[in-house]
Amino acid sequence: MSEVLKEVIEANQSYAKTFGDKSKLAMPPARHFAILTCMDARLDPAKYAGLSEGDAHVIRNAGGRASDDAIRSLVISHKLLGTKEWFVIHHTDCGMESFTDEIMNDLLASSLKTASVDSSGWHDSGEGPGSTEGKYINWLTISDNAKSVLEDVLRIRNHPLVSKDIPIYGYIFDVASGELKEIPEATEAGKIS
Amino acid sequence: MSEVLKEVIEANQSYAKTFGDKSKLAMPPARHFAILTCMDARLDPAKYAGLSEGDAHVIRNAGGRASDDAIRSLVISHKLLGTKEWFVIHHTDCGMESFTDEIMNDLLASSLKTASVDSSGWHDSGEGPGSTEGKYINWLTISDNAKSVLEDVLRIRNHPLVSKDIPIYGYIFDVASGELKEIPEATEAGKIS
Numbered sequence: 001m002s003e004v005l006k007e008v009i010e011a012n013q014s015y016a017k018t019f020g021d022k023s024k025l026a027m028p029p030a031r032h033f034a035i036l037t038c039m040d041a042r043l044d045p046a047k048y049a050g051l052s053e054g055d056a057h058v059i060r061n062a063g064g065r066a067s068d069d070a071i072r073s074l075v076i077s078h079k080l081l082g083t084k085e086w087f088v089i090h091h092t093d094c095g096m097e098s099f100t101d102e103i104m105n106d107l108l109a110s111s112l113k114t115a116s117v118d119s120s121g122w123h124d125s126g127e128g129p130g131s132t133e134g135k136y137i138n139w140l141t142i143s144d145n146a147k148s149v150l151e152d153v154l155r156i157r158n159h160p161l162v163s164k165d166i167p168i169y170g171y172i173f174d175v176a177s178g179e180l181k182e183i184p185e186a187t188e189a190g191k192i193s
Numbered sequence: 194m195s196e197v198l199k200e201v202i203e204a205n206q207s208y209a210k211t212f213g214d215k216s217k218l219a220m221p222p223a224r225h226f227a228i229l230t231c232m233d234a235r236l237d238p239a240k241y242a243g244l245s246e247g248d249a250h251v252i253r254n255a256g257g258r259a260s261d262d263a264i265r266s267l268v269i270s271h272k273l274l275g276t277k278e279w280f281v282i283h284h285t286d287c288g289m290e291s292f293t294d295e296i297m298n299d300l301l302a303s304s305l306k307t308a309s310v311d312s313s314g315w316h317d318s319g320e321g322p323g324s325t326e327g328k329y330i331n332w333l334t335i336s337d338n339a340k341s342v343l344e345d346v347l348r349i350r351n352h353p354l355v356s357k358d359i360p361i362y363g364y365i366f367d368v369a370s371g372e373l374k375e376i377p378e379a380t381e382a383g384k385i386s
Contacts, residue, residue, distance in 0.1 A: 004226050004278050005362060011243020012373045019371030022235070027288055029234035033197050039250040039266050041222035042215070046237050050204020053240070057232040060253040062266035069262035072330055073232055073255035079300060080315070081288055082307045085197050095220055095274055107272060112356040114275045122273070133353040137265055160326040163305040169198060178212030180205045 025054035027081065033057075034077045036152070037089040038064040038096075042175050045089070049180070057083055063096040064089060065140040066152035075161045086166055088152050088190075089180065091173040096142040098122075104141075108134035145172050149183045153190040165192050218247035220274065226250075227270045229345070230282040231257040231289075235368050238282070242373070250276055256289040257282060258333040259345035268354045279359055281345050281383075282373065284366040289335040291315075297334075301327035338365050342376045346383040358385050 034057035035045050045051065045058050057077045059070050066088065077083045099122060107115045107124050109132065115124045142148040149170040156168055170186020173179070227250035228238050238244065238251050250270045252263050259281065270276045292315060300308045300317050302325065308317045335341040342363040349361055363379020366372070 002278060002360070004224060007224075008242045008280070009373065012241055012371075015241050015243070016371035022371065023369045025235045025368070027233070027235070027286060031197060031200075034232070039227070039252045039270065040220070041244075041247050041249050041251075042218045042220070044239050044244075044246050046239060047246070048205055048208050049201045050208070051234075051237075053237050054234050056234050058234075058253055059232045059255075060251055061262050062252075062269045067262040067265075068330075069254050069260040072260075072332060075301075075330075076255045076288065076297075076332065077232065079297070079305070079308055080292060080310075084307075085195060087201070093220060095269065099273060104269075104272070108268075108354060112272070112354065113358075114277075115272055117273075137261075137268075137354070139265060139269065161301060161305065161330070165306075167195070175218070176216045178205075178209035178215065180202065 022053050029054070029056045029081060029083055031055045032083050033085040033087070034059065034074060034083040035087045035089060036064055036066065036070050036074065038062065038091055038094060040091060040094065043091060043173060048173055048178060057081070063094060063140055063142055063148070065148070066155040067140060071156060071159055071161070074156065078163060078166060084166060086156070086168045087171060088149055088156070088168060088186065089171045089173055090142070090145050090149050091175055092145065093175050094142055094145065096140065097145070100141055101139050104139050105134040146183050150186040150189060153186040157190055167192050215246050222247070222249045222274060222276055224248045225276050226278040226280070227252065227267060227276045228280045228282060229257055229259065229263050229267065230366070231255065231284055231287060233284060233287065236284060236366060241366055241371060250274070256287060256333055256335055256341065258341070259348040260333065264349060264352055264354070267349065271356060271359060277359060279349070279361045280364060281342055281349070281361060281379065282364045282366055283335070283338050283342050284368055285338065286368050287335055287338065289333065290338070293334055294332050297332050298327040339376050343379040343382060346379040350383055360385050
């Protein structure tokens with residue numbers, strides 16, 4: 001058993017011991033909202049937005065992007081589980097700003113192992129099998145955070161399966177301060193109509 | 194400003210006040226692992242797996258499914274940000290077990306507003322615009338939790354962009370006890386080869 005696996009299981013045993021009344025929580029989010037945000041390790045949406053277990057849906061992927069899968073999740077969140085307000089929250093210093101589709105595909109073509117970055121760019125060990133599969137994936141990289149939040153709010157707002165009466169708020173989490181900063185154009189674009 | 198929005202902003206201001214040293218965290222996850230799990234409001238992966246900010250990537254969608262978008266995120270997590278072990282964690286009493294693609298599409302066809310469930314099944318208000326768009330989405334519903342974990346570990350294991358030297362562990366989170374329970378067949382299928 002790896003060190004990580006051991007630590008996770010031990011942490012879980014401590015958590016389960018003090019689980020208490022949380023066993024009685026209902027499936028639908030008690031506070032009727034959902035957050036779409038990035039998988040970044042520095043982000044803890046429960047802490048940065050003040051969520052307790054049972055409060056809200058949290059959807060996370062690389063970048064916090066409004067991918068088809070994020071929209072699948074949001075539609076289920078509203079339609080079956082009653083969320084009525086949604087947040088799109090990207091963040092400063094996002095890994096998705098550090099590469100392009102071309103860089104990613106070149107790295108994957110030379111190796112599936114971990115690459116590393118320095119001031120001259122991304123580098124690869126060159127080991128491992130070649131691959132052209134990366135070209136079939138849109139990595140959804142980000143060039144400007146405020147723009148990506150606006151784009152994603154707009155994509156959700158305009159999706160034919162998204163009810164017009166759900167407000168969508170656009171924010172950026174600042175990894176240097178812990179603060180959520182609104183992107184007013186995004187929140188404006190996400191207004192109910 | 195809605196009550197939810199006000200509460201989130203207030204909670205965030207408290208969090209930012211005590212942010213301290215977290216401003217110095219690096220982008221790559223310090224503990225070099227990633228968790229793919231469900232968006233369910235009752236799940237707090239940081240709590241159930243013992244994560245601090247900076248420790249691990251957390252990817253979440255409806256069901257914790259190994260969708261193309263989850264795989265996009267996992268490949269970025271490994272290739273650019275160095276995670277070396279992955280968990281797939283579904284859970285008991287998942288909303289994804291409560292409906293089928295057909296039910297979802299019927300509900301969406303009659304209304305985009307929230308539906309409700311009782312002992313005779315899902316019901317819809319019948320209001321709102323009709324839609325056939327739902328038929329273009331695979332909702333990735335779940336009929337058996339242990340099976341869905343195994344399927345998702347296998348899909349990730351067999352993906353051409355996933356390095357063979359990343360172990361993938363399969364677990365179910367029990368919403369009645371807070372415990373993580375291993376699905377041994379899934380962890381076995383996720384072994385490095």
